[in-house]
Amino acid sequence: MGVLDGLTPGKRVDGYLSRRGQVLRACIVLTAKLFFADPQWIIPNIIAPFIFTLVAFFLFGGQASTGSFLLYLVLGSGLMGMWGTTIYGSSNSIGFDRWNGTMESTLAAPIPLSWIALGRVLFNTFEGVINALFILVIGLAWFKVGFGFVNPGLFFLASVSTFLSLSAFGLMMCTVILLSRKGGFITNSMEIPVYIATGTMFPVSILPVVALPFAFLLAPTWGIEAIRLSALPGYAGLGTTYWTDLAILAVETAAYLSLAFVLFKRVEAYAKRNGTLEEY
Amino acid sequence: MSKAQPDLQIAIEVRGLTREYTSRSFFGTVSKVTKALDGIDFSVKKGELFGLIGPNGAGKTTTVKILTTLLTQTSGEAYILGLDVRKDLYEIRRRIGIVFGGERGLYNRVSALDNLRYFSDLYGVEPAVARKRISQLLEAVGLAERADEKVEKYSRGMKQRLHIAKALVHDPELLVLDEPTIGLDPGGARDIRNMIREMQKQGKTILLTTHYMFEAEELCQRVAVISKGKIVALDTPSELKRLVRDISVIELRTYGVTTEYVEVLKQLPNVVRVVAELDSEVQTIRIQSPLGADLLPQVTSALPSDAKIIDRTIKEPTLEDAYLRLVEE
């Protein structure tokens, strides 16, 4: 058996962007394949948002069952779903490797760990979109209305921006989980508070003043505002304009990413000092 | 010019490598310093098949982890292909392939093909090239027909072969294999060893750790014996065996023998060492002694009445005997 007789030679991929693009794509694809091989793990992560939305359905009950109400609910639900998968998916992104025995393979890769984690987080956050689709289907079946967006183009932009800001947040949470013993506690406790603080089902303006700083520091809060402004007719919101919202979101997302990359360097240094990320 | 001029014929260069683990008490004060590695020096030439053997906890895995840039050393230097393990991490990783023994290191819920595609991307292989290499490698390791099946359905031997394919997909110059045949049945282990030989013929440098002495003897051109964090011997297998040329080995196959008999044997004069494997039905006892065959009368007379010697042979000492002497001193 000639193992290497004439193994095809080839140039390596070497550019900064092309390397990272290649790794991102590979991680997204792998996470997607792993997900479809075993989709059931997502169910706990989307059950909460799903049920919360159904309860909201009933509570809203008396309000007009117009298309824009349905849209409001679907959006809120989709965002809760994405939060849910972001929070759990971020721990799953590298935590999964630990559980799966591939931690060493991952740490031995010739690319900074943060890029591998990012690829995974991106797909995991995306799974939350599934929750939105569930609610949409149920809503359409129940209320039998269609709906129109105020501005589909801007809506799409706001959605993608929010999705990216959630992913950046998830990446940051990933390091928290890896670096801290209490990481799991932090992520588990965060779920509902974050539904509240980012105004998924009701505006942050009704929160007690103490909570507002947290709300404003969470980039998705602004993304949700922008989404609603571009989708719901007559939505007043916090009084900011669409572009202001996106600008704040961009700045905060950049901050999350920077923090995440810095923290990942610490994770890698820690792993190398101790030879493992298995326990801390 | 760096003070260490990397010799281009040396693939691995290790100087004064130490690794300490500090355990801290609850209050943060240092309670214990364990030296996993206590000053290791060795070098491996390009194209060599070099073995690292030693008991568990001796420092084999620590050495491998430092050389593969997964662990930082406390002090000392290590160069892989002329690159410093502390500085040129990512470059080193792209030019070496690592094969872990055991079950870990693969994504079980997806196929072998998916695994290889993922790792080839992770290691920066151009996709068009990767496609060709993957099918060549799957063919070479004998997994081509089952490449689309989920890895969780593979036998242990198949997974190990996949590990090798995965380590080769980026065409590394140097391979590190950490106990690659552990837990494999004899047929599977033989296949792996054949592949290792093949890879060496192709000009790859190979660092192999194992605790199967016959494997090190069979495959390696040179062997370093590690014990308690230090290298106690480094030479070719035949030279190492000369360390124990003063003894012969009586190998007994017995039936019904207990540890008492082994203890009696150990007490006999001129017996250097007794290694016994009593767990299977047909037991094996190896007695090292300079007397060789002359010891047989005493060996047989000490045998209890309900036990039997089925077979006895006088053998030349093996690398295992040399190893045992080296690590027990």
Add this chain to the structure above:
Amino acid sequence: MKSTETASGVPLSSGARLRMAWRVFKGAFFFGRKGLIIWDSWDMWVMQIVITPIAQISFFALLSIYLQYKPSATQFIVIGNAIQSMSFSAVFAVANITSQDKWQGTLPSTLVTPANRAALFIGRAWFQVLLSAMIATAGLLYAATIFGVSFASADFLGVAVAVLLTSVAMIGFGLLISAVGLYMRTALIVANIFLFVTLLLSGVNFPVSSLPGWLQPVSWVIPLTYGTQAVRMAIAGASLAGLLPTLGWEALDGLIVMVAGYALFTGFENLSRRTGRFEEY
């Protein structure tokens, strides 16, 4: 050697078997804490007793405020969620108690008789009942202090009895869910789904009467539904006597659910033993 014989093969009298069961029960009761992984560290305690209940109550309370509900409606929601928050610990604890290795690890296989298993379960479960009751009580505390629910005319005895009974009944309900989870081999998911479904069906956020007619009977299978109703009545001032009808139904429901759960559970265990499938969650 059968489990009802001593080592020398002499059959045990029923008195001896009962005494053995009592010993198992005592052991389980005093060491019950050790078996519950989710309570191993302080942060899990904080999360279960403080953070999640407050967060959950806040979410729905704020939602009702946004929708400009009357304060009495908000109060309805606050109390409902306060009590519901105990369900998690009840159901997951049962899953914990009954997972395979717990049975096999604690009792040597020769001692695994039905009486001993029941004793083990009850011994462990008592601890869990107290814990769940504690969580619900904490929830009511938050209701009073943070969310401004008035306990001025509350009948505390009634509240206490309702909370304890609901605790016990939900353990039984947990057993039923664990049985289903065991069969479907996805206990975690099943437990999650059921727990969140109680938010919809147990009169937690809105009265059961708001649900579609065909769905309402399902609500009345869940012990929590009676529990929330009883606690609300007690807080409003109903005496223990006034609560008895509701509590009575809850007790009956709890019993049925527990028996059904135990039967299903043993049935599925036997099934998996016969078909050779042992699925750990």
